[in-house]
Amino acid sequence: MFDLAGRTAVVTGAGQGMGTGVATALGSRGAHVLVNDIDSDRAEMVAAQLEADGASAEALPFDVTDLDQVQQAMAERRIDILVNNAGNAGAHAMRPRPFAETEPGEWDAPLAVNLGGVMNCTHTVLGGMVEREWGRVIGIVSGAGTQGVRIGVAAYSAGKGGAAGLLRSVALEVARSGVTVNSVALGLMSNTEGGEITADLAKGIPTGRLGTPRDLGALCVYLASEEASWMTAQTIPLAGGSITS
DSSP states (O other), rough: OOOOOOEEEEEETTSSOOOOHHHHHHHHHTTTEEEEEEHHHHHHHHHHHHHHHHEEEEEEEETTTOHHHHHOOOOOOOOOOEEOOOOOOOOGSSSSSOOGGOGGHHHGHHHHIIIIIHHHHHHHEEEEEEEHHHHEEEEEEEHHHHHHHHHHOOHHHHHHHHHHHHOOOOOOHTTTEEEEEEEEEOOOOOTTOOOOOOHHHHHTTSSOOOOOOOHHHHHHHHHHGGGTTTSOOEEEESSSOEEEE
């Protein structure tokens, strides 16, 4: 089950953290993984590590917010699986504050990456998937986008929520074509296995721990597989029992 041999997967923002976990998981199931990152060195390093571990991979650096770069990188390739993982909370995430206190310029980065990047990448590969009558598009979104949060990152929430809505609509448009489109709404995550968690945070997570790249990778393997052919237009919480949608 969950054999991805013969499939080519693009994972955006795979040069670190959750994206690396997804790329590793897909590669371990036989997919040829195109490791995307805006930083070419990070993309090369992750691709080299996947190859060292026995997977098939290559670096594919580009900026998801630049449609010309996206099209040049992917338009002529056969892409079977797209994982829209690249994300950016914006500068204000470092000092959260109410939306009314933000400036319009601060909204650009989180909207450009979290929504615009998903639109650019999905639009570029979708036609080929429909033509071949097989494809998987996966969006990595957030509970902040599906239910909102009170920590002063409204623009980030708007981008992630917009991406979830976009992908649900695309899923319904192509539902009879053999292409599935789903999102994963993340709860509190750690970029490393066994990340530390405070007692206060643990109270809000029924499992008592943070999510990890391995957790996300395992779910993406399923969503990318033939076995998930009847799963589409869904936003799936991955949050250790917390409510994220």
